[in-house]
Amino acid sequence: MLKNYFKIAWRNILRNKMRSFIHILGLSIGVAICFLIFNVVTHSYSFDQFHPDKERIYRINTLTDWGDGGSFPNSGTPGPLGEVIQDEISGIEGKGRLYTMYETLVALPNTNKVFGRSNEVTFADPGFFKIFPRKWLAGNPETALIQPESLVISEESLHKYFPGSEASDVLGQELMFVDSDSIYAKVTGVVAGYTDNTDFIFNDFISYSTIRTEEQIEWFGLHDWTSVNSSSQLFVKLAQGVSPESVDEAFKPLIAKNMEAEENGEYNTSFFAEPLSEMHFTPNYGSTSVSKVFLKGLIFIGLIILVLAVLNFVNLETAQAIGRSKEVGIRKTIGGTRFQLITQFLAETFLIVIFSTILAMAFVEGIKLLFATYLPKNFTIDYFSPYNILFYAGFPVLISMISGIYPALILSNYDPQRALKGEMIRTGKFSVGVFLRKNLTVMQLSSSIAFIILVMVLNYQLNYVTSQPLGFDKEAVMFASLPFMSDPDKMLQLQDRFNQEAMVKSASLSGSLVSTTSLWTSDVMVPVDTTEKQLYIQVMNVDSAFVKVNGIPLLAGSDGIDRADEILVNEQFVKEAGFSSIEEAVGTEVSYSQEQVRIIGVVADFHSRTLREKIRPLLFTYNPTYFQSVNVKLNSDQNLAVAKERLEQIYLDIYPYETASFNFLDAQIDKFYREDVKIKNVLGFACGLAILISCLGLFGLSSFTIAQRTKEISIRKVLGATLQQILFLISREYMILVGVSFLIAVFPAYYFLNDWLNGFNTRVEMPYLIFAAAGLGVMAICLLIVGIHSYVASQTNPAKVLKSE
Known part of the structure; x- marks a missing residue:
């Protein structure tokens, strides 16, 4: 059967x-x-689901609430919390600590072999491998990370650093890691790599006890409760039956005990336990x-x-x-x-x-x-x-x-x-089947119209923000990252070499790009009469050539900042500080970072962040130790590919062990809206599919329904109806359906777009003409499909159709 x-x-x-x-x-x-x-x-939900007792593993996060200034979650925790959490909070079976490192240079000191910079190096304590156990190929898991300058490497690092060696043969071998200082660590263990999806990208684990001097602890920001760094990660394994909510609640008296004196009511700090299963959906260690x-x-x-x-x-x-x-x-x-x-x-x-x-x-x-x-x-x-x-x-x-x-x-x-x-069911002239078919068609058409509106408005807004003046010159500016904590003399040598090139207009050193997604904030005390006014500001670390290289207009004073006690500010700073003019601000001394500094110049406002945000009061300071970028303004009419190759060659002359990579500033700024472009493109693809499916359905449906009305069309022709009258008669029903579909599509599209557009400080007004254009476009497609079928039916000889009547 x-x-x-x-x-x-x-x-x-x-x-x-x-x-x-x-x-x-x-x-x-x-x-x-x-x-x-x-x-x-x-795939996304499969990450780190293979760890034993995964449902009891949590990462402790920090939430800083500035009131009206917003709240900011951070995957890091203060260093002291990792020291006391197991003693102060009940229900914690074990803890594991990481301090992740960035762009760490790795080398074999006995052979002077350099492996380049890696983001897969971290400090780890013995508890980390108890919470996240691995297969050990060599070494003792109980003692491998106890002593300072101990190192556990993965099987991948084994083959990279010691090709052809067995795991047991590399125990005792020394590797050098260059960050703020050089660390010489001896291999005490080798572990197998993960075969399943994981966010833990690390291959080199230096013992946490290596960070032991007061200078090191302070440098890594592990010295007090107010220092929260996303590099300082804390994982806990809860005992059976202990809920994360009870742990979150237990943090409150711990915070009151250790942080009350530090906050002074300016902000509130809290800690919360994030399940391991959620870690993949929050910022973590790589691009996973x-x-x-x-x-x-x-x-x-x-x-x-x-x-x-x-x-x-x-x-x-x-x-x-x-x-x-x-x-x-x-x-x-x-x-x-x-x-x-x-x-x-x-x-x-x-x-x-x-x-x-x-x-x-x-x-x-x-x-x-x-x-x-x-x-x-x-x-x-x-x-x-x-x-x-x-x-x-x-x-x-x-x-x-x-x-x-x-x-x-x-x-x-x-x-x-x-x-x-x-x-x-038929009751009078009402047909359930016809009613349902019309409603199904309306649902299809309304989805297509809504998609078209979304894509067109997203594209309109993105074109608008990318065409707005940013307040600086982003054309022909290239940049590259500098080695972390590089020798200031070497940085100046690199800058001088660039300035000697005929193709280079000017070069500068800075802590960040002129426009970036990173944010350094602080506060400044500005004298007002006999009191002081506190301003929350954005800070950028720059040299005296930064303003010139990036084409930022100087409104007053000098841009030659080359001393730690000198600063530049922007117009927004002048306004919020209450100065009557930009000239009045020049020469004023303010308190910044517990030091008195003097304003030597005022620059025009520019967008140092994305156009989603308003321009903040900004302060330029000078601290060459922490310069992290070199910025180069090229002369006009340069061959950009040749210029890029030459700049990278000079960079390698100064830093032979680094990987030189110069990029264009305008391309970097375009990445600010990469997620929005991704959404637009995905919606555009979905829009195309929705229109295709709707057109297929409309094609089949109109073909069938018009075939059912062939005799009606023939009779109307015999009685003298014109082609235009017949086309209007058949199309009228579909025009009504498109109209109803448009009304249904408008509301969800408007709701989504209004919420999305409100996320931009610089935005277009709701473009209602695009809504109308989308509706008219779908109606045109609909009438084209129906019109073709109607025209073919109207051209049929009535004698052939009505011969049996």
């Missing part, structure tokens, strides 16, 4: 090739999107993290595309139900039951879904290539994983039931006494 169901289903698919093509193409697009998103989501909001958006988009494809199927099947009335009538006459008929039609739907799933797998590979840069790093699809096998087994059945059950009920309920026109 089952074999017969599928045999008949196959014949029906072959008999109605256009209908089958529309169904398979539409459903395959929906299945492909859902399959890809399903794998992206399962992913936004949960973005993931949820992907899921939402995938469901919309799938729902559109299912609605397309239901709409077309119910509309064409009348074409199978004789088949159903004959089956019922010879004794077919309703259950058998439902099974037959569901088998046909299932076969279409199977073909769609097979085609979808080909689409998945194409979409992966198209959106490779949007997918997680090293993302691959294991088509035979248990999750995907479950998808293959369950998804087609689920979609078959959802998309096929209503058409099957319609067809199996056929009453031979009247023609079945896609209706289950």
Whole structure:
């Protein structure tokens, strides 16, 4: 019996090739999107799920609340908290500490072999490997990280630093790590690397006890409770039955005991336990993290595309139900039951879904290539994983039931006494089938209109912000990172070498770029009459050439900042400080960093952050020890590729062990809106798919419904109706549907866009003309499809159509 169901289903698919093509193409697009998103989501939730007792492991985070200034979560904790947490907080079974390092130079001192800079080096205490156990290839896990200058390396580092050596042979070997100082550490253990997805990217673990002198502790910011650095990470393993909420509550008296005297009521600090399962969705150690909001958006988009494809199927099947009335009538006459008929039609739907799933797998590979840069790093699809096998087994059945059950009920309920026109119940002139078809069409069209509005407004806003003047000259400016805590003499030597080049207009040194996502804040006390006014400000560390290199207009005074007791400020600083003019500000002494400093110049306001934020009061200070960037302004009409190569050659002459990489400032600024561009492009792709699916459904539906009205059209022609009258008559219904769809689409699109636009300090007003253009565009597409079918029908000879009447 089952074999017969599928045999008949196959014949029906072959008999109605256009209908089958529309169904398979539409459903395959929906299945492909859902399959890809399903794998992206399962990949994202698979990180660090292999650790023993993972549900009891938490990372302690810090939350600093500045009141109206906002609250700022930080994955780091003060150093003293890691010292006392297990003694002061009950219910903690174990603790593990990390202090992550950035761009650390690694070398073998006995051979002078340099391996370059690495972000995979960290300080770790013995408790870390107790919470996150690994397979030990050599060394004693109980003692490997106890003594200062001890080092545990991964199997990957073993092959990198000591190629061809066995794990036991490298114990006692010495490696040098250059950060703020040189650390000579001896290998005391070798561990196997993780094979599963993990956010712990580290391969070199230096014992935490290496940080032991007062100078080191203070340098790493581990000396007091007010120093919160994201590099200082604290993990805990809770005892059985202990909730993270109870731990969060226990932090309050600990904070009151140790931090009350430090805060002075200016801000509030709290600690909270973040589950290990959530770590992948917050900033961590590499580029592996992913936004949960973005993931949820992907899921939402995938469901919309799938729902559109299912609605397309239901709409077309119910509309064409009348074409199978004789088949159903004959089956019922010879004794077919309703259950058998439902099974037959569901088998046909299932076969279409199977073909769609097979085609979808080909689409998945194409979409992966198209959106490779949007997918997680090293993302691959294991088509035979248990999750995907479950998808293959369950998804087609689920979609078959959802998309096929209503058409099957319609067809199996056929009453031979009247023609079945896609209706289950008829009361007067009301048809449930027609009513449902119109509503399904409205849902499809409204989704398409909403997507078009979103994409067009996002594109409009992004074009607007990227075309706004930033207050500085970003053209032909290149930059590169300097080695951390580099010798100031070497930095000046590099700057001088750049200034000697004919292609270079000027070079400067700074702690950050002129516009960056990083933020250094502090406060300044400005004298006002007999009192002082406190300002919360942004700070940038620059040299005397910085203003010139970046083309920032100087409004008063001098830009030649070359002393620690001199500062430059911007216009916003002058306004908030209460000076009557910029000239009055020049020469004024203010208190900054517990020292008296003098304002020597005022620069024009410029956007030192993204255009999402307003311009802050800004202070330029001079501290060459902490310069981290070299900025080069090129002369006009330079060959940029040649200039880049020459700058990198000079850089390597001064820093032979570094990896020189110069980038363009304007390209870096464009990255500020990378997430917004990603959202726009994903929505644009979804928009294209929504329009394609809607057009496929509209094409099939209009083809069928106009075929049903061929006799009506012929009679109207015989009675003298013109082509324009016939086209208007048929198109009027679809124009009404598009109008209703537009009204439905406007509200969710406006809600999302208003919220998104409010995130920009510099934004466009809500562009209502784009809303209207999107509605008119969909109406034009709809009328084009319906018009073509109507025109073909109107050109048919009425004599052929009406010859049987």
